[in-house]
Amino acid sequence: DTGVSQNPRHKITKRGQNVTFRCDPISEHNRLYWYRQTLGQGPEFLTYFQNEAQLEKSRLLSDRFSAERPKGSFSTLEIQRTEQGDSAMYLCASSFLQGNPGNTIYFGEGSWLTVV
Amino acid sequence: AQSVTQLGSHVSVSEGALVLLRCNYSSSVPPYLFWYVQYPNQGLQLLLKYTTGATLVKGINGFEAEFKKSETSFHLTKPSAHMSDAAEYFCAVTLNTGGFKTIFGAGTRLFVKA
Numbered sequence: 001d002t003g004v005s006q007n008p009r010h011k012i013t014k015r016g017q018n019v020t021f022r023c024d025p026i027s028e029h030n031r032l033y034w035y036r037q038t039l040g041q042g043p044e045f046l047t048y049f050q051n052e053a054q055l056e057k058s059r060l061l062s063d064r065f066s067a068e069r070p071k072g073s074f075s076t077l078e079i080q081r082t083e084q085g086d087s088a089m090y091l092c093a094s095s096f097l098q099g100n101p102g103n104t105i106y107f108g109e110g111s112w113l114t115v116v
Numbered sequence: 117a118q119s120v121t122q123l124g125s126h127v128s129v130s131e132g133a134l135v136l137l138r139c140n141y142s143s144s145v146p147p148y149l150f151w152y153v154q155y156p157n158q159g160l161q162l163l164l165k166y167t168t169g170a171t172l173v174k175g176i177n178g179f180e181a182e183f184k185k186s187e188t189s190f191h192l193t194k195p196s197a198h199m200s201d202a203a204e205y206f207c208a209v210t211l212n213t214g215g216f217k218t219i220f221g222a223g224t225r226l227f228v229k230a
Contacts, residue, residue: 004159033218035220040125040222040223041222041223042120042122042206042220042221042222042223043160043206043220044220045217045218045219045220048217056217091159091160093159093160097216102148102165102166102167102168102210104150104162104165105150105162105218106162107152107159107160107161108159109157109158109159110157110158110159
């Protein structure tokens with residue numbers, strides 16, 4: 001068990017460019033979550049997947065954001081036409097949910113995005 | 117609306133003193149409650165959680181929390197602070213919104229003075 005892996009860990013991009021982040025969850029986990037965290041704030045829910053199905057998207061996730069989990073394993077989060085307000089840490093997390101919603105969510109180290 | 121409120125964005129204690137970080141939630145259904153810790157430039161690590169059963173739960177690093185339904189609270193405590201406890205602490209609740217979504221409070225930064 002290598003934990004939740006995210007890459008790249010840091011990304012600096014110019015405004016208007018597209019960026020993509022990848023998350024590899026813990027292998028047997030069927031749930032995968034994306035959160036966004038800005039300085040001094042708690043993680044804000046963006047979206048989550050149950051296997052390959054995207055079950056919920058936050059209103060924070062504008063149409064410039066898209067997330068996929070094509071085979072129910074790794075996931076990608078793409079931000080198109082980045083804006084300075086997108087600068088944040090993007091956290092991926094995973095869990096195994098089978099009837100017990102109290103299962104622990106395990107977080108990756110996060111991917112820092114700076115839009116200049 | 118379901119929410120998590122952490123009272124105090126910053127808490128400062130002396131080494132060896134009691135740590136008390138406050139968390140209140142609002143939920144119309146029984147919640148599942150968590151405390152996570154975050155060190156600089158790292159992801160979140162679970163400290164402890166309440167799902168069912170005993171309302172006083174013990175976690176790692178000497179932390180514990182008590183679920184009080186009547187007060188809708190889940191405060192985090194540690195009898196004696198250590199310098200290594202300095203970090204950001206987040207209270208979280210998993211709610212049955214049709215898919216069990218976990219939401220987080222804004223966090224409390226703990227400072228430990230020598």
